[in-house]
Amino acid sequence: MRTGSRLGDTIEGVHLASLIAAVVAFAFAALWAVIGLAGLAGRFPGNRWAGVRTAETVSSQEAWVLAHRVAAPGFLGGAVVAVLGGLLSLANRWGFVYALGGLLIGLLAVSMVSGVAVRAAQALVPPQEQSGGCSSGCCSGGEQTDGADHSQTGSADPAADCGESSCGSCALSGMCLPESQASDSHQP
Structure with missing residues (x-):
C-alpha cells in the first residue's frame, strides 16, 4: 500500500x-x-x-x-x-x-x-558628433582658444590645469570638482 x-x-x-x-x-x-x-x-x-x-x-x-x-x-x-x-x-x-x-x-x-x-x-537617433575631445573646439581635439599649451602642464597631476580654460577633457571627468561633488556625479 x-x-x-x-x-x-x-x-x-x-x-x-x-x-x-x-x-x-x-x-x-x-x-x-x-x-x-x-x-x-x-x-x-x-x-x-x-x-x-x-x-x-x-x-x-x-x-x-x-x-x-x-x-x-x-x-x-x-x-x-x-x-x-x-x-x-x-x-x-x-x-x-x-x-x-x-x-x-x-x-x-x-x-x-x-x-x-x-x-x-x-x-x-542622430549619430554622435565626431570630434577629438568632449566638444568641438576643445584643446584635446580641436583648436585651443585661449592660447595655452595644455599638453605640457609640467605637472604629473592630470588635473593641474583645472580652471585654466574652458576646455574639459573627457579623461578628467569630475577631477576638477571638489571631492564631494565628484563622487556625487559618478553615482548611477
Missing part, C-alpha cells in the same frame, strides 16, 4: 507543476499581449519595467513608439505560443514541459523582434 501512495504523491506533484507552469505561461502571455497590442496602436507608455528598453528606444518618444510598433508582432506571437503551451500543460500529465517550451519559444520570438526594434530606433 505504501508504494501506491508514493505514486499518487508523484502524480499530484506532476499535476501541480503543470498547473503552476500553466499559470506562469498565461501570465507572460498576458503581459506580452498587452505590450504587443499597445505597441501596435502606438499607445504603449514609456516605463521602467516592460517593453524594449535600450538607450536607443528611450532616447525619444518617437523612438519608443517606433520600436514598439516594430516589436508588436513578436510580442503578440510570443503571447500566442505561451498560451498554447499553457493550454497543453493543462491537458497532459507531464504538461509543464509544454508550458516551459511555450515560454522559451515565446521568449525567443520576443527577443528576436526586440533586436529588430532596437535597430529601427537606432535609425532615428
Whole structure:
C-alpha cells in the first residue's frame, strides 16, 4: 500500500507543476499581449519595467513608439505560443514541459523582434558628433582658444590645469570638482 501512495504523491506533484507552469505561461502571455497590442496602436507608455528598453528606444518618444510598433508582432506571437503551451500543460500529465517550451519559444520570438526594434530606433537617433575631445573646439581635439599649451602642464597631476580654460577633457571627468561633488556625479 505504501508504494501506491508514493505514486499518487508523484502524480499530484506532476499535476501541480503543470498547473503552476500553466499559470506562469498565461501570465507572460498576458503581459506580452498587452505590450504587443499597445505597441501596435502606438499607445504603449514609456516605463521602467516592460517593453524594449535600450538607450536607443528611450532616447525619444518617437523612438519608443517606433520600436514598439516594430516589436508588436513578436510580442503578440510570443503571447500566442505561451498560451498554447499553457493550454497543453493543462491537458497532459507531464504538461509543464509544454508550458516551459511555450515560454522559451515565446521568449525567443520576443527577443528576436526586440533586436529588430532596437535597430529601427537606432535609425532615428542622430549619430554622435565626431570630434577629438568632449566638444568641438576643445584643446584635446580641436583648436585651443585661449592660447595655452595644455599638453605640457609640467605637472604629473592630470588635473593641474583645472580652471585654466574652458576646455574639459573627457579623461578628467569630475577631477576638477571638489571631492564631494565628484563622487556625487559618478553615482548611477
